[in-house]
Amino acid sequence: MSLFVEFHLIQNFAPSNLNRDDTGAPKDAVFGGYRRARVSSQCFKRIIRLGADFPSQNQGVRTKKLLDLLRKQLSEQYGRESEDLNARIETALAAAGLKLKDDGKTEYLLFLGQQEIDAFAKLVNEHWDALAAPVSNEKKSKKDAKASAPAEVVKQAKFIMNGGKALDVALFGRMLADMPEVNQDAACQVAHAISTHRVEREFDYFTAVDDMGGADETGAGMIGQVEFNSATFYRYSVVDPAKLAANLQQDKDLALTGLHALTLATARAIPTGKQNTFAAHNPPSFIGVAIRHASPLNLANAFEKPVYARGGEALTSPSVAALADYDSNLSGIYGDANDAWAYIDLSGAWPAGKGEKLPCLNALADWVVAQVRAKLEM
Template identity: 60%
Template sequence: MSQFLEFHVIQNFAPSNLNRDDTGAPKDAMFGGYRRARISSQCQKRAVREYVRINELLPAENQGIRTKRLKKLLLEKLVGRDEQEASVRIGAALAAVGLTLKDDSTQYLLFLGAGEIAAMAELIERHWDVLGVAADSADANPAKEAAKKSKKDAKASIPAELQKQAKAIFDGAKAVDVALFGRMLADLPAVNQDASCQVAHAISTHQVEREFDYFTAVDEVAYEDAGAGMIGQVEFNSATLYRYAVLDVGKLLNNLQGDRELLLAAIHAYTQAVVRAIPTGKQNSFAAHNAPEFVGICLRHGTPLSLANAFQKPISTRRNDDSLTALSVAALMQYEGKQSAAYGDPQDRWLGLDLTGRWPEDKGVLCSSVSALAQQASELVNGSFGG
């Protein structure tokens, strides 16, 4: 039976603009017929990846890099080699897998494990002379001049065995974020990786309206000038958000090439990052460093269950002394009870971190800290494998 590790988070943010649209306004969405604040899934995933990297929650070799500047990274690893000679061989090696460079960059962003980049550098070192001959052969062939931009033709001078070795490098290299969030390489469909983690757009549990901050700046030298040196405005909102993410445990283990120890380390790191990571948008202006007041983690069997519809009818504090956060947690837990009764499994297990006092006594293990929650989450998954 499939196992899914779900994260249900209630988090209240002070006035902020954490995730902007193309006009600079906070992202929002219609839900249940009402305008809601929104933080996109892409924004949340970026914040999680950065939190893991900055806080070194996983070894560098088990993290991914998203870049067009693969050539630059490879040059940094080819220590002691002439840059021009190395550049020629890097181009040939990338051509072996169907990737081309333009102005020293790949045509699109690549999401690669650090181990894949290191392995490509090692392959170039190991086949330095062969790649040099192949590159010279391609440049010297007049028939190729009109087709230099053709990926198919660029590979023609690379020995078949070397092409095979180069393609074998792209296996994800046990990069946890690649295993979690997946990737698509248009020129290497065989190494595409389906995500083991799905992240919902966070939405406010209540109706929101956009607000505007009108501001001025003083020219501190031109004292004699009347008026402001600059005038502007920035949009913002304040919202209690429901955040939801779900991990397919079996898929994550498969993406990590069956490495169970790394799976548990990934869950420990991901749990901490999901709880603590906050998008950086306009933080210098708003400093909305507000931690979640509720985190519910469920190891669910059979099928995942988002609880977003608990807020289809917006939460309101009218005629109620409780906070939006507490009311949101209460609504979430009440709705979860109904959903579990209809769709749940007796094997489902819950963990929680709750600062609102709304955690049901019979729900599951209530943790006192984020570190304890992360440890319990990894132990919960480990136990599900009989470990």
């Protein structure tokens, strides 16, 4: 039986510019024929990934500076220092199909688990002498560089890039176009957050005073403007626990640890854009988790018709109510009898009896783990 864990959040942000486009304006989108505020999925995924309390040995690193990481680890952990250290590392990486550019960085951003980085350092240390062979200054193709690496190094290197049981790699996936064998399909999909209502851009015209200005220097030392908006967002993401466990080499306990941390990090995620200017540290008013069995259900169409505040009502309340109504209608057709909800609601608009009301984030994360554990063990 299929199993999906969905996160549905309603989150109102005060005036802010959390996620900018190429002009510096808050990102937006047209949905249902109306302009909506938007925060990209990439923005939220990075905040969640960096904020999740994953075990240190099960975290990933996204970087082009693998050479620097390996130099540091070989020095600190193995005491390896030599003039040709870079060449040894470069040969070991070539054995795995990775090539360094002239500046010592990899050709593109790599998303590697810490265990994969540890394995590369161990490979260089164990084959220190074999990797000491003189390296030609002649530039080689990636294929030729791999062919010139010691055979035993090549044999071991091909098993290194297996995801390293890194939870963030397993959750959010990775793609290396020229090394498809090390790709990982994401176990977690994240939607762009959109406002439940129509929005208009606003502008803050600001001035700055020169503290050292003389008596004859009147006016501002600097003037400018920044765009911002304020919006109530619907956020959605979904996790396939079976895929997560598969990405983690069938380590189900680690998958459950990751789901617990992911639940907390998803609820606490707040983008960092322009926060020194706006300090929009506004947590969600509603956090709902749905356990689905038939298929995932993104509930964004609950807001295809924009929500409006009436009679002094906050936008969060009708947003939560619309979300509940739409889910009831949609799940009645596409849902499964074994589906379940748990939620934390500060708006008071989620219907009583629709799922299990929980008192805090830790209780919600524990509920997610309990639900998935029971299903994974079936």
